[in-house]
Amino acid sequence: MLIGAMDLPHVWQDWDRTQLQQHMDTLAQAGINTFLVESDADVYDGPIIDSAHQAGLRFFGGLNCYYNPAAIQQRPDLYPIDQTGVHYPVRGWYDAGVIPTDDAYNAGLVKLASSLVSTYPMDGFLLNFIRWPLFWEYELRPDTPAPGQTSFDAHSLNRFQSQTGITLPTDTTLRQQIDWLLTHHAQSWTHFKCDVITSTVRQIVDAIRAVRGAEFPIGLANVPALPDVLEPILGQRLADLSPLVDFFLPMTYHAILHRPYTWIESILDSMRHSTPHKLVPFVLSATQAGDGSAPLPDDEWQAMLRLILSDADTQGLVFFTASDLLSSGRSRQLKQILAPYLTADDR
Template sequence: MTKATFVFSNDLDLLDSAKELGFDTLFIGHQNLTPVWITKAKKLNFTVNVEVGVFAGENLWNKYPDARPLTKDGSPLPIVEWYAGVNPLSLSVWHEKFEDIRNVITGYNIDGIWLDFMRFPCHWEVENPELFDTDFSPTTLEIFKSDTGESMPVGETWWQWKCDIITNYVRQVRGLINELNPETKLGLFAVPWTPKDFDNAIHKIICQDFKSLSELVDVFSPMTYHAMCNREATWIGDACEYFSQFGKPLLPLIQTENKPREISPADFITSIEQAEKYSAGVTIFFLDDVIKQPEKVEVIRKIW
């Protein structure tokens, strides 16, 4: 079983903490990679998977005029708390992120690339997310009409077209990996919704088509943050069971932060056990937080 954790910092001391707690796999954001960090991680025999966030970030809104999506009424997508969703039809954004992925693969001794925010916008990590259908910019609508022959962006033709946009980007990354280093794993941080959630928002709003994506990725990582979504820990098992139908190994993420409610040691144990039922392993999200909570550290020691 894979025993993974996500680190937000490239603090070298965190590597020692991860090793001492029995982790064998690390996730780190590509912006935090350094030669010194990767050298030490490999010296400690960690598998290293690198997260690349794609369609998110207010900095991209400021950098590229077409990066901020438009909603159905023609208004710019609002920021929701920390989240600024980016328009996947912005080729300027995509070209920048594609080069980021290329540079990570060619520049570092890594084991996997995990795509994050590879979707249309939604701040989903809450109990009742606000769902915005995007992108209704004139340029996007022209492309939609050219691709489909339809002038009205409605119904299944509209959302399936948007799903195909996302799938095609993942296909490009798959091709890049096959070209540069075929042994590199390709993973996807997946929104843990089924078609029954929020009137099929996983397809209509977020536009992640897991059946199609399963032909391209090596691993799905459902982001099963149960407390943020105000779900019981058993929901994690239900979500992983749903993803198991797509025939790929699962490496779900388990929330450690007491946000917006406390996650007790018992709840934390149940979360891990639920994730393990259908998965190839578990990713503790995140190490920087969990080491500040002695009771959760003890859970990890006992389980692993």
């Protein structure tokens, strides 16, 4: 069973070596067995991997595939276009979604993933933001309008026409082209979006497997949505992705989405019909005032953990973030909560 904690580089890079080791040791004592990150190569050069291993934790690296502020700054043409024909609006922190159809950018992802697993002693790898752009943490709330489509940029529309043989009408506005496409070829557009994501995942996974072999664990973080959103909006078709990765990590952040914790059951139930893999849900360690999330009191947090851990189709969970787990004091509760669900091999 994977009991993980993930954090962001800007958090743990501020810890000195002593603090870092203390935090890793505390996580291990609480029952965490895996520390996860996603970032570019520079963050792995520090003590993070060694500190995790010294605490007895596995270390999973990873990539934020289609969220990349530096890439957007260098190449504005990679920024998504929404179904009204304009730039996807910036909401909150989500200001650098990247279109998934640019061959040069995708080749860079494949090369970087191969380099990371070749260079650093990672124990597994996570593909994050491997989807079409959407600020789902806001747009999938029940009190917001239905999410719109992306991306209708030149790269994506040209690739769609080349790949499907469907020709968009000319001498019209971009908005009219988008309306025509979604009216007459919505199913082809959905298949195309899913194929784009599956193709990139296949290339990245093949590159990783070529270096680390078939037994090296590779996970994919997926948006917590039903197939009617997961496929046409995000391009994540779990049935097609299942042969490529070892496990899925649905980001079941119910408090962010203003859902009751029991809503997580509906997501797990939907996924179990789409993939033979066991699931490793992401869960919130805590919520922060001012981030738009609903409160997450202790009793609800504990009930959420028990719901997930008792589900026969899960093989663990990952806390986001590790620092919230530590600062909230909930790491002290964790070992007792986990105990009934763990075997000796999980510890």
